[in-house]
Amino acid sequence: MILLVGVCGYKDSGKTTLCREILERLEARGVRTGYVKRTAEPVLSPVGTDSGGVLGDRGDAVLWGPDGIRYEAGSPEEDPRRWVGRFFADRDLVLLEGGKEIPVPKIWVRAPGHPVPEGIPGVLGVYDRTVPGDGVTLFGPDTLGHLVDRFEGMLPDRENRSCRVFVEGRPLPMKGFVAGFVRGGLLGMLRSLKGVELSQGWVSVGVRAEEDGGSEKTELG
Template structure:
């Protein structure tokens, strides 16, 4: 099974990635898309807090650990981040699109959220950046959206889906 179409939403810390995604997911859902979201971090983060039952299960080498509550189920797999695409392939029939927050150096097409003064514009050196979301005027390059243009960004993502631009490469 192939991974579902995916788009990485990248940018420097505090550029507005989470805020954009929190506004974009409902817009895409309203348009009929089933959207999955993955948070990618280059910093260590405990998936299971020390001393919890799930931490003990993870320490045993379980192939997956689930935490189920009335609010939902959280699954974790002891896989390195570069395997996320092959993991997502398992859920390809459950989502139409996966949005990945972060993963600047990953193999996915990208939507850059850029705020002046936080770091250089990634789109200037990365051809996989399809568009930039920014308040600032940018030099010539990929398409630019204002952070308030959520319907326009959603329409752009839908067009990229139709054009086959969001096909995820096969993972390891």
């Protein structure tokens, strides 16, 4: 399973800075992380452009430039738990900046003078950069390590981190024994094929569930 946690708050409250610090600390502990930023601004190529026209016809596209690549997919599902595994199959934790309405565990970043709004689902605690915090429900710069401990402690069993199966984009929960069985069986079959050389990294296997239906995607390594 991939743990999806959120960092939410008002504009200019320091969400991005906090996300960067959390991700750096988790990576230093050996936790493989990913990052998603929710924005209200349009992110897809305009329909009037060449790439936007292709996107409209096919539903997805990749922009490749000298500074990197960007994947565009039209009409994504509102719940990131439905598609986060598509992009972060090999990660342990994905940090979602924004999306306060999404029911995932989250920290609310409190700007000075702004109270925490009511009715936000999944709030575990508050981060306020102007206070030290108690390290339990209120966190500040001095207790940021406690917040990172909290996130790390929420990680699911890592025994199956080398094999993940996704059904309709969502990770399929598996115990370590089952994950090892699936991984060993698939790798054994692949290694028996002529010309297949498996080294480090992940192998993606796409399996169509029905003759004319959607597909299930398996990620293993």
